[in-house]
Amino acid sequence: MIELDDVCRSYTVGDSEVHAVQHVSLHIGAGEHVAIMGPSGSGKSTLLHILGCLDRPTSGVYRFRGRDVGMLSDDERSHMRQHEIGFVFQFFYLLARLTAGANVELPMLFAGVPKSERTRRATEALEAVGLGDRIHHRPDQLSGGQRQRVAIARALVMRPSLLLADEPTGNLDRSSAEEVMTLLERLRAGDRTLIVVTHDPEVARRAQRIIRMTDGRIEEERV
Amino acid sequence: MRGLELVFFVISALRGQRLRSFLSALGVGIGVAAVVVLTSLGAGARQYVMSQFTQFGTNLMAVDPGRVKTMGMPGVLGGTTHKLTIDDAIAIGRQPGVAKFVPVVTGQGRVVGNGRGRSVFIYGVTHDAAAAWKFSVAQGRFLPPIDPHRKASYIVLGPKLAHELFPESSPLGRRVRVAGWSFRVIGVMTPKGHFLGFDLDDAAYIPVATAKALFNVDELNEIDVLAASSDAIVPIKRALKTLLIKRHRGQYDFTITTQDEMLATFGRVIGVITVAVSGIGGISLFVGAMGILTIMWISVNERTSEIGILRALGVRRGTVERLFLLESVVLAAAGGTGGLAAGLGLGAVLRLAVPGFPFETPPAAIAAALGMSVIVGIASGVVPARRAASLNPIETLREE
Ligand SMILES: Nc1ncnc2c1ncn2[C@@H]1O[C@H](COP(=O)(O)OP(=O)(O)O)[C@@H](O)[C@H]1O
Ligand SMILES: [Mg+2]
Numbered sequence: 212m213i214e215l216d217d218v219c220r221s222y223t224v225g226d227s228e229v230h231a232v233q234h235v236s237l238h239i240g241a242g243e244h245v246a247i248m249g250p251s252g253s254g255k256s257t258l259l260h261i262l263g264c265l266d267r268p269t270s271g272v273y274r275f276r277g278r279d280v281g282m283l284s285d286d287e288r289s290h291m292r293q294h295e296i297g298f299v300f301q302f303f304y305l306l307a308r309l310t311a312g313a314n315v316e317l318p319m320l321f322a323g324v325p326k327s328e329r330t331r332r333a334t335e336a337l338e339a340v341g342l343g344d345r346i347h348h349r350p351d352q353l354s355g356g357q358r359q360r361v362a363i364a365r366a367l368v369m370r371p372s373l374l375l376a377d378e379p380t381g382n383l384d385r386s387s388a389e390e391v392m393t394l395l396e397r398l399r400a401g402d403r404t405l406i407v408v409t410h411d412p413e414v415a416r417r418a419q420r421i422i423r424m425t426d427g428r429i430e431e432e433r434v
Numbered sequence: 435m436r437g438l439e440l441v442f443f444v445i446s447a448l449r450g451q452r453l454r455s456f457l458s459a460l461g462v463g464i465g466v467a468a469v470v471v472l473t474s475l476g477a478g479a480r481q482y483v484m485s486q487f488t489q490f491g492t493n494l495m496a497v498d499p500g501r502v503k504t505m506g507m508p509g510v511l512g513g514t515t516h517k518l519t520i521d522d523a524i525a526i527g528r529q530p531g532v533a534k535f536v537p538v539v540t541g542q543g544r545v546v547g548n549g550r551g552r553s554v555f556i557y558g559v560t561h562d563a564a565a566a567w568k569f570s571v572a573q574g575r576f577l578p579p580i581d582p583h584r585k586a587s588y589i590v591l592g593p594k595l596a597h598e599l600f601p602e603s604s605p606l607g608r609r610v611r612v613a614g615w616s617f618r619v620i621g622v623m624t625p626k627g628h629f630l631g632f633d634l635d636d637a638a639y640i641p642v643a644t645a646k647a648l649f650n651v652d653e654l655n656e657i658d659v660l661a662a663s664s665d666a667i668v669p670i671k672r673a674l675k676t677l678l679i680k681r682h683r684g685q686y687d688f689t690i691t692t693q694d695e696m697l698a699t700f701g702r703v704i705g706v707i708t709v710a711v712s713g714i715g716g717i718s719l720f721v722g723a724m725g726i727l728t729i730m731w732i733s734v735n736e737r738t739s740e741i742g743i744l745r746a747l748g749v750r751r752g753t754v755e756r757l758f759l760l761e762s763v764v765l766a767a768a769g770g771t772g773g774l775a776a777g778l779g780l781g782a783v784l785r786l787a788v789p790g791f792p793f794e795t796p797p798a799a800i801a802a803a804l805g806m807s808v809i810v811g812i813a814s815g816v817v818p819a820r821r822a823a824s825l826n827p828i829e830t831l832r833e834e
Contacts, residue, residue: 260828265746286750293748300831304743308450318747320439365747 212373212404213239213262218271220257220427231257233427234271239420241372242402246415249424255408256377258424262406263296263375264288276372293322297366299376299395303358305350311337311361312346318369336364340394356387360394367398374399376407380414392417444761451733458722458729459769462810465719466773466803467780472715473799474781476708478792483700486629487693490567493533493664495671495692497526497657497678516682517653520582520642525681526659529673531666534562536658537582537642541649545591545638547599547610547619554595555637556612558645564623566660574606574621577641585644589617594635596622612638615648667692722769723810730762730818734825741822742830755823762815763808770807774800 220232231254239245247255260266261273264280265288273280276295280288292298305314315333324332337343340360342353350358359379366374376395380388392407392414399405407414415421423430448455499518523537539558544551557563561579564571576590589610596605596619605619617640626634646652659674661667671690679686734741741754781793 256832257828263746265831266828286752289745289748289750291748292746296748298743298746300743300746302739304739304746304831306740306743308446313446317744320443321744321747321749321753326439369748 212241212276213237214272214274215261216272216274218261218268218273220254220261220266220269230427232261232268235427235429236271237422237429239404239406241404242399243420244396244399244405244418245407245420245422246418247406247408247422247424248410248412248415249430251410253424254427255424257427259375259377259406259408262373263298264291265298293318294369295371295373297369297371297374299359299362299366299374299379301378301381303350303355303362303382305358305361305365307350310347310349311342311353311364314350314361315365315368318365322369332368333364336368337361339367339398340364354387355383356390359383359387359391363391363394363398371403373404373406376405378408378410380409380411388414440757440760441764444757444764447733447737447761448765454729454733455765458725459765459772461722461725462719462766462769462807463722463773463776465715465722465810466770466807467777468715468718468773469712469806470715470774470777470795470799470803471780472711473708474777474793474795476704476711477794477796477799480701480704480708481794482792483704484697487697487700489626489629490693491660492693493661493667494566495659495661495667495690497522497659497674498655498689498691499653499687501687501689516685516687518655518657518688519653522678522681523654523657524582525677526657526674529670529677531662531670531673532659533662534566534660536560536563536566536660537654538563538656538658539642539645539649539651540655541645541651543612543638543648545589545595545599545610545612547605547608548603550599552595552598552636554592555632556645556648557637557639558642558648559639560642562660563639563658566658569626570624571621572624573604574619576621576623577639578620580641582641583643584641585647586641587615587617587644588620588641590621590623590639591619592623592635592637592639593625594633595638598636612640613648615644667694719806719810723766723814726762726765726769726811727814727817729765730758730815731821733761734758734818734822737822738825738830741825742827745825745827746831751823755819758819758822759812759815762818763811766807766811766814767804770804770810773807774803777803 215235215237218232218235219230222229222231235258247258249255257266261268264275267281312333315336316329319329319332334343334346337346340363342357342360345353345357353361380391383391395405396417407418409415497518520537523535526532527535536559541556542553543556544553559577560582561577564576572593577588580586591605599605599610600608605622608619610617610619628634659670661670671692674690678688744754778795781795784791784793
């Protein structure tokens with residue numbers, strides 16, 4: 212499903228180059244649960260953005276489901292994110308002015324799903340994360356753990372085959388983190404792939420595979 | 435995606451910043467209101483002037499002594515000018531297509547009668563004046579159809595003058611004096627109102643030859659000519675020119691003005707004023723547009739993480755651009771609609787307070803006002819929307 216072949220990503224900052232990701236070759240199959248660990252600044256987020264088609268490698272080839280992402284246009288990658296990929300971030304990024312339900316509806320709104328179907332699927336998705344009774348709540352009326360669960364519902368409502376989470380528990384207390392991780396694992400039904408970037412060994416331990424990064428390189432891979 | 439749902443999404447963003455949205459829409463609203471009010475005043479003034487002229491009928495033309503270019507002082511150009519005489523008027527009356535002609539001598543005089551007196555405009559005219567000017571008689575009759583050269587001591591009073599001198603009794607058959615001349619009142623006109631500020635009802639009409647003697651002048655102030663039909667106006671004008679040049683020994687020392695030309699001249703003047711004044715309204719519209727641009731720019735910079743998450747959810751760059759453009763258009767259109775309502779409301783209040791207030795909103799101005807606000811929205815939204823679309827989602831999602 213995911214094939215990285217000698218992928219590098221570097222940024223030019225002033226005169227110098229920052230090599231955020233260096234020579235990463237990686238293969239992740241459908242349905243795998245992978246954790247990416249590593250110190251801050253080691254390139255985890257950069258790698259995740261490439262995997263999620265938000266960013267492109269500077270060199271090397273990234274194939275997602277057989278397609279060379281580096282060759283896709285911005286719109287084609289947008290389309291891919293819309294239908295194939297779900298994102299969960301450390302800071303949730305819910306739209307504060309919208310209710311939980313409307314936040315979950317967002318990806319469907321822009322995908323042109325009719326209103327009645329949107330409402331139904333958003334309700335289902337919120338029920339699946341245990342927030343069926345919070346559809347009409349605004350994000351500021353929800354706890355951190357609940358907000359992250361709304362974000363998970365939003366990431367999954369388009370039924371993506373790949374779910375990417377960048378430190379999803381980074382802003383949560385221990386019990387909320389447990390809840391969120393349990394949820395992510397449960398929602399990894401079928402052959403949905405889950406890739407979680409984390410600092411937390413507890414979180415990482417749940418994965419089938421742990422990838423460690425230092426200075427943009429994959430240092431060690433443990434199964 | 436359905437456009438209407440996009441609009442709702444955009445409105446939710448605008449409602450998230452109520453005060454700010456209101457204030458930036460207000461800027462456009464004031465601009466649109468200014469444009470609507472000023473064009474309405476211009477159109478009202480135009481209509482007022484038109485109605486002032488057309489109350490005399492549109493087939494009327496005037497011959498004045500001296501040459502003028504468009505409007506101005508007759509006689510300022512050229513040296514000697516021939517006098518306009520009653521014989522000129524009679525000769526004009528014989529031209530084909532001329533339905534009526536009125537030699538006119540005007541002056542001011544004090545009319546005394548019934549122990550009272552009043553200073554009024556006195557028109558020396560002929561029998562045909564009432565028909566040519568579309569005046570009608572309320573009591574008695576107008577001046578009789580006598581030879582224009584003949585003097586006669588008849589007088590017809592304007593209704594206001596009649597009322598001032600004879601508040602209780604009928605003035606018909608009574609005698610009044612003007613500058614020592616005695617006249618018999620033979621008629622009272624129906625009220626006609628004002629013409630460009632002159633009170634037409636505070637006037638008196640006497641035979642033109644009498645007026646010449648009374649005011650001690652030997653020329654006419656004007657000859658009014660009524661064409662039999664509007665098609666006849668142009669040929670008559672040409673014929674009169676030839677005729678009068680011949681009568682004035684080859685000198686083109688008079689001016690013929692048709693009603694159409696007068697209307698056109700006034701229309702041009704009012705048009706220029708309207709455009710100039712509406713331009714001022716346009717400036718406030720421009721200021722409103724700058725307000726929206728500023729607010730949209732700030733808004734884009736504040737909402738980078740919203741833009742980032744939308745992009746991460748698969749919203750295309752072009753869609754993000756359209757969202758912000760739509761936001762700006764909705765803002766401007768809301769302001770424009772509000773401004774239009776305020777402008778029309780102000781007009782309604784003015785007309786209620788001052789009946790007959792010249793405030794006419796042309797339907798085209800309403801359409802233009804709304805069109806302008808949409809254009810303002812697009813123009814001021816383009817740059818912020820471009821910026822929103824150009825943001826790199828991974829940059830905007832790096833931090834809280
Ligand atoms: N847009 C960027 N411009 C410049 N440098 C960047 C940018 N994004 C990331 N970096 C650099 O790349 C390296 C990896 O960053 P990141 O992938 O965010 O690390 P992590 O997620 O592991 O903390 C860091 O040194 C960071 O400063
Ligand atoms: Mg990171």
